[in-house]
Amino acid sequence: MAMAHRNSSFQSNDLFPREIDIEVCLKTLKIFQKMEGDVNCVVWDASLVLAKYLETMSQNRADFLSGMKVLELGSGLGVVGLTAATLGAQVTLTDLPEALPLLRLNINENKTKIGSMGGYAIAESLVWGDTTSDILKEEFDMIVLADCIYYEEAIDPLVQTLQFLNNTINKKPTIYLTQELRDSELQQRLWETFYQKLSEFFFIEKIPEEQQHANYKSPDIILLRINKK
Numbered sequence: 001m002a003m004a005h006r007n008s009s010f011q012s013n014d015l016f017p018r019e020i021d022i023e024v025c026l027k028t029l030k031i032f033q034k035m036e037g038d039v040n041c042v043v044w045d046a047s048l049v050l051a052k053y054l055e056t057m058s059q060n061r062a063d064f065l066s067g068m069k070v071l072e073l074g075s076g077l078g079v080v081g082l083t084a085a086t087l088g089a090q091v092t093l094t095d096l097p098e099a100l101p102l103l104r105l106n107i108n109e110n111k112t113k114i115g116s117m118g119g120y121a122i123a124e125s126l127v128w129g130d131t132t133s134d135i136l137k138e139e140f141d142m143i144v145l146a147d148c149i150y151y152e153e154a155i156d157p158l159v160q161t162l163q164f165l166n167n168t169i170n171k172k173p174t175i176y177l178t179q180e181l182r183d184s185e186l187q188q189r190l191w192e193t194f195y196q197k198l199s200e201f202f203f204i205e206k207i208p209e210e211q212q213h214a215n216y217k218s219p220d221i222i223l224l225r226i227n228k229k
């Protein structure tokens, strides 16, 4: 799908659901996607790889997400954040203001499942590079983001937000990031630029495919664990 910027308002007949099983707790998330729209209207593969990694880790360690405070950046439709919440985390899902109506619809659709596992999910606007947001003052145990590096102007603001989240609070949250490595020269250059800027401030560790979910992994999708230097 081409990444373009268009209006993200929706009518209910524009929407179609996608079901995502969370095997470890036998729950199925129902995620509404939009027929046409911006990049925040479909489930991207990188979000499935990250969501399934969180599930795999929770299967190995029950306390991996249970009771944890998690922030998701660029949530889109919310697959990663909603999975974390269904695994027992207190999750703040964030995106551009125009993405919030559909994100909130998806939170509402899955509220009962999340609540039954002791989790919680809320959606707020967080525009990368906006250092005035109150969200940046909160303490998180973990930050998650999937497929957010595709837009040149957003690279510096995104690195700044990640730095801010690690500088202004006592806890140093671990960041889990997935990114689909696309073929185009532009996307490769953006990824290299982002990686280089990030590595000035953070330790970056690539999580090998053997440690990922058996069925949800791909050589084209990189999964990183990132910690403040």
Ligand SMILES: C[S@@+](CC[C@H](N)C(=O)[O-])C[C@H]1O[C@@H](n2cnc3c(N)ncnc32)[C@H](O)[C@@H]1O
Binding pocket: 039, 040, 042, 043, 044, 045, 046, 047, 073, 074, 075, 076, 077, 078, 079, 094, 095, 096, 099, 126, 127, 128, 145, 146, 147, 148, 150, 151, 154, 157
């Ligand atoms: C390719 S989509 C990925 C969505 C979701 N994480 C997934 O993998 O399905 C990138 C997301 O980043 C959000 N985004 C783009 N620029 C942003 C910015 N400057 N601040 C906050 N979010 C932004 C978009 O609205 C979109 O939801």
